[in-house]
Amino acid sequence: MNRAIEDIKYENSSVELAAYAKALGHPTRIEILKHLDSQSCCFTGDLVDVFPIAQSTISQHLKELKKVGLIQGELNPPKIRYCIHRENWEKARLLFNNFLK
Amino acid sequence: MNRAIEDIKYENSSVELAAYAKALGHPTRIEILKHLDSQSCCFTGDLVDVFPIAQSTISQHLKELKKVGLIQGELNPPKIRYCIHRENWEKARLLFNNFLK
DNA sequence: AAACACTATCGTTTATTGGCGATATACAAT
């Protein structure tokens, strides 16, 4: 019964899907994405005005979303313009679509 | 963590979507659901044979999935037959579908 | 060079998650 965690062999799509799902697993991140989607792009500062949470916290959420590839940030000094990463967004859409049948 | 999550007014759909996403945010749970889907239903014991993780851990994952409503367990003594909760599954499908446009 | 605006990162704290073995519970069959 001594099972090592590294013995688990997941399907690739399961790992990818879980990663996207995990990133979507917080209401603030969902609403950040909704906001991004509604106006194609926006700056961190806009979000700080919209959500009653600290700037550093928002930055962390953005980092999470960027890490998993759902958004991308382009320099627009001194601001950073965040947009949805359409290619990966589509990839996620297909994964969820296929999974949820 | 000075701010409770309840203090932020999220859209209802954001909270629901995030809850589903969070439940899907682990590869083991994804594969459990795939397994359930592929054969409509199954017992905890079947999963213990399939995944190299402890029985208690699988039970925990099932609990998570049940909590969010994606699966349901019906007594089939002495076993418990787990099935996908089709109604909520459809609800999740619509939420993700709508969100990912 | 200094001041400013914007964002990221650091350090800390607390909560949650994921894993395990051990134990408890529930029911069937003996």
Add this chain to the structure above:
DNA sequence: ATTGTATATCGCCAATAAACGATAGTGTTT
């Protein structure tokens, strides 16, 4: 009533996540 089987729960631990304020970049403008 005892045994056996299947599943859930408990207690524990390590790792990760979420939140904050403070601080450190980064690039513009004065």
